[in-house]
Amino acid sequence: MAARREVQRQAMMDSQREMDIQREVDMRRLQEAEMEQRTQRAVDEAMKKAAAENAVPQQGAAVVVSPPPQQIYHTPSPMPMQMQSPPGQSYTLAPNMMPGIPPEQMARVPSPHPPPYSSEYLPQDRPKSAQSVGSAAPATESNVRYCTECGFGCQIGDKFCSRCGAKQAS
Structure with missing residues (x-):
């Protein structure tokens, strides 16, 4: 009888240990999923903020349409590529892209x-x-x-x- 009780107690401890391990694994998965969602939200907000900051200097120059950001799951998101101009210098457009100014009025390059x-x-x-x-x-x-x-x-x-x-x- 004592041996039976010892076997039952051992089985109960094993099942309790397995449930604790399973609970811990589930908790880790949940934390990882929450962390991934927070990271994705932070990346999305940073991209929106960068797009808004880049759009402010360009409002008078041209309208730029950018594709929506890709939703990538379970992989690190790539950094967006941005064209950089020298510090203190704004974006410039090609002469034929100047709104409201006909190309004839732009400075011409002399013919060879x-x-x-x-x-x-x-x-x-x-x-x-x-x-x-x-x-x-x-x-x-x-x-x-x-x-x-x-x-x-x-x-x-x-x-x-x-x-x-x-x-x-x-």
């Missing part, structure tokens, strides 16, 4: 080729040593046609520009 009417390419302005250089005979005022691409003075009969190779109007 002078316009066709430029005196730089008139035959009389060429140095004497360069008059004989080229594949064709020197162009005179009466038979000159200026290339629409580079402005070079080509002969009227030429099908292609002798400088840039662009097709000439017939």
